Amino acid sequence: MASPLFFVFLLSALSLENTYASPNYREALSKSLLFFQGQRSGRLPVDQKLSWRSSSGLSDGSSAHVDLTGGYYDAGDNVKFNFPMAFTTTMLSWSSLEYGKKMGTELQNSRAAIRWATDYLLKCARATPGKLYVGVGDPNGDHKCWERPEDMDTPRTVYSVSPSNPGSDVAAETAAALAASSMVFRKVDPKYARLLLATAKKVMQFAIQYRGAYSDSLSSSVCPFYCSYSGYKDELVWGAAWLHRATNDPYYTNFIKSLGGGDQPDIFSWDNKYAGAYVLLSRRAVLNKDNNFEPYKQAAENFMCKILPNSPSSSTKYTKGGMMYKLPQSNLQYVTSITFLLTTYAKYMKSTKHTFNCGNSLIVPNALINLSKRQVDYILGVNPLKMSYMVGFSSNFPKRIHHRGSSLPSRAVRSNSLGCNGGFQSFRTQNPNPNILTGAIVGGPNQNDEYPDQRDDYTRSEPATYINAAFVGPLAYFAAGRSP
Numbered sequence: 001m002a003s004p005l006f007f008v009f010l011l012s013a014l015s016l017e018n019t020y021a022s023p024n025y026r027e028a029l030s031k032s033l034l035f036f037q038g039q040r041s042g043r044l045p046v047d048q049k050l051s052w053r054s055s056s057g058l059s060d061g062s063s064a065h066v067d068l069t070g071g072y073y074d075a076g077d078n079v080k081f082n083f084p085m086a087f088t089t090t091m092l093s094w095s096s097l098e099y100g101k102k103m104g105t106e107l108q109n110s111r112a113a114i115r116w117a118t119d120y121l122l123k124c125a126r127a128t129p130g131k132l133y134v135g136v137g138d139p140n141g142d143h144k145c146w147e148r149p150e151d152m153d154t155p156r157t158v159y160s161v162s163p164s165n166p167g168s169d170v171a172a173e174t175a176a177a178l179a180a181s182s183m184v185f186r187k188v189d190p191k192y193a194r195l196l197l198a199t200a201k202k203v204m205q206f207a208i209q210y211r212g213a214y215s216d217s218l219s220s221s222v223c224p225f226y227c228s229y230s231g232y233k234d235e236l237v238w239g240a241a242w243l244h245r246a247t248n249d250p251y252y253t254n255f256i257k258s259l260g261g262g263d264q265p266d267i268f269s270w271d272n273k274y275a276g277a278y279v280l281l282s283r284r285a286v287l288n289k290d291n292n293f294e295p296y297k298q299a300a301e302n303f304m305c306k307i308l309p310n311s312p313s314s315s316t317k318y319t320k321g322g323m324m325y326k327l328p329q330s331n332l333q334y335v336t337s338i339t340f341l342l343t344t345y346a347k348y349m350k351s352t353k354h355t356f357n358c359g360n361s362l363i364v365p366n367a368l369i370n371l372s373k374r375q376v377d378y379i380l381g382v383n384p385l386k387m388s389y390m391v392g393f394s395s396n397f398p399k400r401i402h403h404r405g406s407s408l409p410s411r412a413v414r415s416n417s418l419g420c421n422g423g424f425q426s427f428r429t430q431n432p433n434p435n436i437l438t439g440a441i442v443g444g445p446n447q448n449d450e451y452p453d454q455r456d457d458y459t460r461s462e463p464a465t466y467i468n469a470a471f472v473g474p475l476a477y478f479a480a481g482r483s484p
Helices: 003-021 025-038 080-103 108-127 166-183 190-209 214-219 233-247 250-258 274-288 292-307 331-353 365-379 426-430 465-479
Strands: 130-134 158-161 356-358 361-363
Touching: 003 365, 003 465, 025 108, 025 465, 080 130, 080 166, 080 331, 080 465, 108 130, 108 166, 108 190, 130 166, 130 214, 158 214, 158 426, 166 190, 190 233, 190 361, 233 250, 250 465, 274 292, 274 331, 292 331, 292 356, 292 361, 331 465, 365 465
Parallel strands: none
Antiparallel strands: 130 158, 356 361
């Protein structure tokens, strides 16, 4: 018999569906992937659709006598931070692996988005023996300017980790990205997939052998921007989990066991990977009935119980409008990442008719799916403001996002450089951004479902690659007509 918790979810979902038509998930899926073209660094291809962007960062790596062109700018700035970029790549790859068959023509666009990152990450891992390059661009200098990526004149400093300056977190996340993406390309480009996997193994070995947090090695170059606040153990678990999935080599699961128990968080993000690792590892327990993975299944379900709103062990706040609310700094990054885990674990549960308990409440897959759909719909406009938090989706969306390229006239409109400070005139206006960064998901509303749409309110108005990457999977699921 289904629990009262399940009926609460079902009734709330039904009442919402009676009030609003479901958003067009397939359109949202297409736009969520198009967004990545707006974040591209390097020489842009002829089929670039967001034509207000031009090639940029073409000398990246030259100060270290290596080629580090390509990759993505993480958010509204012009820096390439590999730690969140690698997580973005892992999540895009996981989305393709779990939901690729539901993506239709968008699977090709997903692969293109992944490859733009992996081509760059391969350079970072292979350019210099014994070194892993982990970023390009001085963030402190960059954040003093407001200029288009095409005009950058701030230092393109190159950052790396090595045996004497370790970075287990960024190395293991890079390994996760390369291992996950190797499976995406296994059938369509076997040679490339083999290169990705071979590189992933080497980078993971580096992460294991030379232990240390990259924040300690690089300090103000990565902090406070992308400090490894949760330490590096979660990345070691996550990286090993992905290498195990890619290779089936028990070395990696034995390594995870050797690390001892992990934290039991109620969050999943570019910094804290435990929950994602538990869901990934639990797949073997749920789908293959492999008892060796039972502890990870239990940890994954404990996580779900902390997220579900009526669970006795819930530690997650929700706004009156129904949005999951974790932290004020770019809250939607947590919403999309957790929604990915809800959808994916429910998918595993459905395939084997699996259920679990939160206290005395029986949790069926649809309890997770209903909550996931509520978050997806909220982001796409089913919320108190009736505003889509995806740029370019519906008629009411954020018009003043905190994003340099979007907020400044394109090269086609103004060919001459504005310089470091020239762009602040545009930054301070109330005018809508001249260039629409289609598909970008912003940091989102506050705990009262309020969104001021102000360019300088970066905690709410700045988009980021890792917000979008985690959203691709759930969008593909619902675009395929999967509903409770």
